[in-house]
Amino acid sequence: MKILIVEDEVGISNFLKQGLEEEGYEISLASNGFEGLELATNNQFDLILLDWMLPKLPGIEVCKGIREKNKTIPILFLTAKDTVQETIEGLKGGANDYIKKPFSFEELLERIKIHFRISDGDEILTLSDIKVDLTKHQIFKDEKEVFLTQREFELLVYLIQNKGKVCTRTQIIEDVWDIHFEYDTGVIDVFMNAIRKKLNLSKEDDCIKTIRGVGYIAN
Incomplete structure (x- = not known):
């Protein structure tokens, strides 16, 4: 599974990259909004981890831009924003989920697995x-x-x-x-x-x- 991480804090992105690669995921990194949007719309990913507060282009605008091209890819916001209104704004912008900073890697990993889960039952x-x-x-x-x-x-x-x-x-x-x-x-x-x-x-x-x-x- 290929995951794109759009995060401007180098320490966080490198930590996530290392941890997720150890779990078997293939990771690509983007350090600003423009780069993240370009990578997401010109490459095939299975999931995107997206920071809300990014240089050059805010995460919410990156999310909307991705949704114009891809309606189904799971997008998880990594954000310090946690008010109900901000959460709703992110969901309306096309996000599937959000996880509040600071977060545990174990929680993030479980959230990712949820989005990769295959539904059981009839076809x-x-x-x-x-x-x-x-x-x-x-x-x-x-x-x-x-x-x-x-x-x-x-x-x-x-x-x-x-x-x-x-x-x-x-x-x-x-x-x-x-x-x-x-x-x-x-x-x-x-x-x-x-x-x-x-x-x-x-x-x-x-x-x-x-x-x-x-x-x-x-x-």
Whole structure:
């Protein structure tokens, strides 16, 4: 698996490079936003670790630029920013996840593994007029392809695989995010809003319902 690290602090980038290479990943480095965007859009990577505060071009703009070219590659923000508004800004900008500095390498490694995880189950999943091809990592609605981010894809697959069951926000955080500690479950709503928008679903749609104060259910 090839990972691009866009980080201007040499100590952090070298530490991550060494640790991830020891885990078997192939690592490329960029030290500013322009360089990171150029590498990300002109090369094939499986995941991007992106610092928010970068010289020449802010991480959020790098993220948006990458998303214009690649809708599915997982992008994880490495950031000291941790307010809800900043988190939402990053997610709306196309990020799949974020990890707050300072962080443990073990936590980062687990987050990366989550995004590389292959979904179990049938190769083709269906929900109303939505079809999900797990093998090809494609989603179709009314036979028209819809492009979701990796995290959005994983969340939609989880709801479909648990069709007919109420999935609480806590369950989603634990089963999809693989996070078993206190975490702001409000980010799930951000992802669900994005999924509904891309699939042209209303909050009242029977396909995926919001259970107020609890979570979601796919029917």
